Amino acid sequence: MRGRDHPAGTLTATSNVTHAPRRPRRSALSVQRTTLADVAASAGVSVSTASLAFSGSGPIAEATRARVLQAAQELGYAGPNPLGRQLRRGRSGIVGVIMGDALRRAFRDPVAVQVLDGLTATLGPLGLGVLLIPGPDDASQPAVDPLLSSAAMDVAVQMWGGTSDDPVLEMLRRRGTPAVLVEGTPQPDVAAVGIDDHGGMAELARHVLDLGHTRIATVTLPFDRERAEGPADAGRLAQLSWEITRRRLSGLTDAGVSPTVVYETPASLVENGAAAGRALLSGPDRPTAVVCQSDLLASGVVLAARELGLRVPQDVSVAGFDGLDLPWLAPDVLTSVAQPLAEKGAAIGQAVEDLLAGRMPEPRVLPVQLRVGTTTGPVPPDA
Amino acid sequence: MRGRDHPAGTLTATSNVTHAPRRPRRSALSVQRTTLADVAASAGVSVSTASLAFSGSGPIAEATRARVLQAAQELGYAGPNPLGRQLRRGRSGIVGVIMGDALRRAFRDPVAVQVLDGLTATLGPLGLGVLLIPGPDDASQPAVDPLLSSAAMDVAVQMWGGTSDDPVLEMLRRRGTPAVLVEGTPQPDVAAVGIDDHGGMAELARHVLDLGHTRIATVTLPFDRERAEGPADAGRLAQLSWEITRRRLSGLTDAGVSPTVVYETPASLVENGAAAGRALLSGPDRPTAVVCQSDLLASGVVLAARELGLRVPQDVSVAGFDGLDLPWLAPDVLTSVAQPLAEKGAAIGQAVEDLLAGRMPEPRVLPVQLRVGTTTGPVPPDA
DNA sequence: ATGAAAGCGCTAACAG
DNA sequence: CTGTTAGCGCTTTCAT
Numbered sequence: 001m002r003g004r005d006h007p008a009g010t011l012t013a014t015s016n017v018t019h020a021p022r023r024p025r026r027s028a029l030s031v032q033r034t035t036l037a038d039v040a041a042s043a044g045v046s047v048s049t050a051s052l053a054f055s056g057s058g059p060i061a062e063a064t065r066a067r068v069l070q071a072a073q074e075l076g077y078a079g080p081n082p083l084g085r086q087l088r089r090g091r092s093g094i095v096g097v098i099m100g101d102a103l104r105r106a107f108r109d110p111v112a113v114q115v116l117d118g119l120t121a122t123l124g125p126l127g128l129g130v131l132l133i134p135g136p137d138d139a140s141q142p143a144v145d146p147l148l149s150s151a152a153m154d155v156a157v158q159m160w161g162g163t164s165d166d167p168v169l170e171m172l173r174r175r176g177t178p179a180v181l182v183e184g185t186p187q188p189d190v191a192a193v194g195i196d197d198h199g200g201m202a203e204l205a206r207h208v209l210d211l212g213h214t215r216i217a218t219v220t221l222p223f224d225r226e227r228a229e230g231p232a233d234a235g236r237l238a239q240l241s242w243e244i245t246r247r248r249l250s251g252l253t254d255a256g257v258s259p260t261v262v263y264e265t266p267a268s269l270v271e272n273g274a275a276a277g278r279a280l281l282s283g284p285d286r287p288t289a290v291v292c293q294s295d296l297l298a299s300g301v302v303l304a305a306r307e308l309g310l311r312v313p314q315d316v317s318v319a320g321f322d323g324l325d326l327p328w329l330a331p332d333v334l335t336s337v338a339q340p341l342a343e344k345g346a347a348i349g350q351a352v353e354d355l356l357a358g359r360m361p362e363p364r365v366l367p368v369q370l371r372v373g374t375t376t377g378p379v380p381p382d383a
Numbered sequence: 384m385r386g387r388d389h390p391a392g393t394l395t396a397t398s399n400v401t402h403a404p405r406r407p408r409r410s411a412l413s414v415q416r417t418t419l420a421d422v423a424a425s426a427g428v429s430v431s432t433a434s435l436a437f438s439g440s441g442p443i444a445e446a447t448r449a450r451v452l453q454a455a456q457e458l459g460y461a462g463p464n465p466l467g468r469q470l471r472r473g474r475s476g477i478v479g480v481i482m483g484d485a486l487r488r489a490f491r492d493p494v495a496v497q498v499l500d501g502l503t504a505t506l507g508p509l510g511l512g513v514l515l516i517p518g519p520d521d522a523s524q525p526a527v528d529p530l531l532s533s534a535a536m537d538v539a540v541q542m543w544g545g546t547s548d549d550p551v552l553e554m555l556r557r558r559g560t561p562a563v564l565v566e567g568t569p570q571p572d573v574a575a576v577g578i579d580d581h582g583g584m585a586e587l588a589r590h591v592l593d594l595g596h597t598r599i600a601t602v603t604l605p606f607d608r609e610r611a612e613g614p615a616d617a618g619r620l621a622q623l624s625w626e627i628t629r630r631r632l633s634g635l636t637d638a639g640v641s642p643t644v645v646y647e648t649p650a651s652l653v654e655n656g657a658a659a660g661r662a663l664l665s666g667p668d669r670p671t672a673v674v675c676q677s678d679l680l681a682s683g684v685v686l687a688a689r690e691l692g693l694r695v696p697q698d699v700s701v702a703g704f705d706g707l708d709l710p711w712l713a714p715d716v717l718t719s720v721a722q723p724l725a726e727k728g729a730a731i732g733q734a735v736e737d738l739l740a741g742r743m744p745e746p747r748v749l750p751v752q753l754r755v756g757t758t759t760g761p762v763p764p765d766a
Numbered sequence: 767a768t769g770a771a772a773g774c775g776c777t778a779a780c781a782g
Numbered sequence: 783c784t785g786t787t788a789g790c791g792c793t794t795t796c797a798t
């Protein structure tokens with residue numbers, strides 16, 4: 001009883017006798033929208049019955065339903081106002097998807113796009129919609145998008161999520177919004193979907209080692225919100241906070257590769273790979289193999305190699321991660337580790353469904369597969 | 384005066400004596416969420432004052448606000464529940480964006496992505512979020528996504544929208560949702576943003592004509608939801624219902640080009656362009672120039688030409704539309720008509736803002752610019 | 767099968 | 783500057 005008791009006599013006094021009858025103020029956009037009450041009145045039934053006619057839940061005589069629908073038709077009523085329904089049900093039907101990056105970059109990454117596609121395909125039939133929430137742009141921007149703190153959403157999905165003290169996760173916890181973390185650090189209160197980054201990268205590493213390479217450089221995904229660019233020294237390596245980057249890197253080193261250079265990029269795009277490629281391949285002591293943490297980065301390195309007149313794989317081997325189809329790299333086919341992107345999206349969708357049903361789903365780790373293309377070959381004899 | 388609690392004796396007649404006190408049923412997800420009323424009680428102020436403390440609208444003593452915020456902090460209250468706020472305000476803060484295609488395809492189109500990026504950049508500061516709504520996949524699917532009829536949104540944006548009897552627009556009208564139509568047929572009740580397709584394509588046509596070409600084929604965007612593929616005969620041409628396709632086509636013909644073939648594609652993607660290119664360039668009497676309605680289609684044609692051993696532009700000229708940066712086509716640079724993509728997104732955002740303010744914005748037609756690259760050249764002497 | 771009542775959580779108009 | 787009151791539009795018991 002949150003404070004609204006009145007002494008008996010006061011009721012009339014405090015009641016709205018003194019208030020002039022208020023004109024309901026409406027949006028300028030819509031002239032007095034029709035409500036379910038209007039429809040019910042017009043059909044000569046109660047609001048609750050009219051509600052039944054639309055929701056289909058609960059018993060209602062076919063004739064009555066028809067009458068209600070008829071009345072709705074006549075009044076141009078397009079169905080229950082979602083806002084009222086949402087408040088009543090305590091559900092918005094919205095899944096917030098926090099992209100792993102600023103949208104302009106995120107959408108250029110086929111990995112993000114294909115996962116998002118798989119996700120929407122799963123969510124659509126559930127009647128759930130996707131609200132796009134931009135991820136961290138760079139460290140100069142606020143850490144969490146305002147939408148994250150104010151938008152209505154039943155569940156949030158963080159695409160390649162961050163660390164355990166990630167401000168995004170903090171905010172979601174505060175709001176009590178259940179979350180699915182994709183490619184992040186597992187946490188007890190958050191559902192997790194990921195792939196076997198470590199295993200996949202280790203397999204790729206063994207492939208490259210088997211070819212005889214020893215001077216192997218690696219080009220990585222961003223380390224953190226700083227998004228630095230260039231070779232990472234020990235100090236910088238210690239700061240590596242993005243889990244996906246860390247796991248792929250440790251897959252490589254755990255398989256026995258000691259990279260000559262760990263080259264950090266600010267984003268997983270072709271141009272960043274090209275920049276890395278130019279830096280790595282134009283100096284002295286260039287590596288005979290460059291293992292990249294994404295296909296986009298790898299294709300940039302291939303482009304840079306071509307630019308520098310180096311033959312792939314005769315002069316330098318290049319490998320990526322993700323297993324994208326990159327026809328424009330033709331005639332080359334990238335050696336890569338394929339991850340099941342659509343399945344990943346579907347798995348996220350299932351996790352969302354579970355959370356909505358009040359269940360915490362088991363962490364999912366999807367398998368990956370080494371796919372040898374034409375961009376890796378034996379170490380050059382003169383190297 | 385609906386159902387508050389009153390001192391036992393007074394209102395017993397009208398009150399719910401017969402009703403057992405109900406346990407409020409909550410989502411299984413959240414254990415009894417804190418509300419503004421709880422915070423207000425804890426801070427010793429009224430709910431409305433507490434509301435003021437959060438919204439910042441209206442006068443409130445600094446000390447009071449601090450006390451409320453403090454109480455919120457202690458109770459772990461993350462701010463007003465958006466559902467309640469939305470119902471009360473009659474606004475959801477959501478802009479539904481109906482993509483021009485199934486998401487998996489839409490996201491592969493840099494045009495859609497860059498416009499979407501420009502749009503979100505404008506909408507973000509306005510506190511508006513983007514709800515993704517898939518567009519029509521093909522004719523076998525339902526014409527409008529269920530989200531369109533049930534999701535809460537204040538405004539809808541239809542990306543390269545359809546015809547005047549478009550089922551999407553019909554639905555939005557029924558719901559009374561204001562809409563922005565991008566690249567569609569102008570309509571009195573809908574805001575319009577587009578580019579000068581006709582003029583741009585005409586300019587491109589003149590460029591090609593000036594180079595001496597006469598056997599000119601054109602590769603077009605989809606005609607309608609059917610998404611047929613192949614040369615369009617007169618009958619098919621009469622069915623052309625997507626405005627953007629029509630305008631770009633008429634820009635070409637109005638400039639004096641009579642295409643040898645009008646080749647319709649099911650989507651604006653590289654592979655569709657490649658398929659068209661193979662079809663157009665491998666037969667006899669092949670055109671000396673192929674003018675495409677998008678850069679993605681054009682780059683597919685270039686790839687097909689290379690595949691067939693044809694030199695671009697010595698053997699065949701290829702032109703596109705959009706002005707995308709396609710580095711992987713290197714060393715070629717596509718001749719194209721550049722459209723201002725980010726500005727387009729921003730213009731859409733402004734239209735949304737206007738509609739929300741109850742104003743119908745003037746139709747916007749953004750300028751385009753011919754950009755001559757390396758893929759168009761003089762007609763081959765032997766042709 | 768239908769109706770009455772309650773109330774989801776919030777903001778805004780108004781009075782003081 | 784603060785509190786009171788009303789009610790956004792709907793769904794859901796519960797009683798009939």
